[in-house]
Amino acid sequence: MEVYEDYEIKNIYENKDGRLRVYISNGKKHKVISYPKFLLEKYLNRYLTDTETVHHRDGNPINNDIENLEVLERKIHCAKDVIRNRPVRFACPECGKEFILEGKRLCDAISNRKRHRAGPFCNKHCAGKYGAKVQNGMSSIESEIAKLEKYKQSEENA
Numbered sequence: 001m002e003v004y005e006d007y008e009i010k011n012i013y014e015n016k017d018g019r020l021r022v023y024i025s026n027g028k029k030h031k032v033i034s035y036p037k038f039l040l041e042k043y044l045n046r047y048l049t050d051t052e053t054v055h056h057r058d059g060n061p062i063n064n065d066i067e068n069l070e071v072l073e074r075k076i077h078c079a080k081d082v083i084r085n086r087p088v089r090f091a092c093p094e095c096g097k098e099f100i101l102e103g104k105r106l107c108d109a110i111s112n113r114k115r116h117r118a119g120p121f122c123n124k125h126c127a128g129k130y131g132a133k134v135q136n137g138m139s140s141i142e143s144e145i146a147k148l149e150k151y152k153q154s155e156e157n158a
C-alpha cells in the first residue's frame, strides 16, 4: 500500500496562516491537509504519527522543497515555538483549581493533550491521586472479569 494511494491532487492553495494546503480526492473521499505534510508522507511512503510534525529546515514555511522538509517530534517542535506561546490557564481535573502553565511545562501539557492523556494537573500530588484512581478503576474491572471467569468455570463443572 502506498500512502494516499488513488488520491489525486485537486488543488493547492495558501491558507490564512500563509502555509500551503492541498485538496486531494480519490473520487469518493476528499481531504484537505498540509501540503508539506502530504509531500513528506509521499516521499517517506508512510503516514506521520500524532506526535510527529513537519519541520522546515530553513524556517521558511513556504519552501516545500523535499530537501527542506524533515520529520520532527512534536514535543521538540513545541519547545522551539514555546517562547512565542503565552501562558495558558488550565483547571486541574482532580481538584478543580485553576493554574497557569508556560514554557516547557506548557509544552508537555500540550503534547500530552494531543496524545489524549489526562491532565495537566495543578501539582504532582493531584496527578498521583488521579493516576491512582484510574489504576484502581482498572484493577476493579480486572477483578470483575476474574470473578466472571470463575463463575463460568463453576457453571461448566456443574
Ligand SMILES: [Zn+2]
Binding pocket: 092, 093, 094, 095, 096, 097, 121, 122, 123, 126
Ligand atoms: Zn489539583
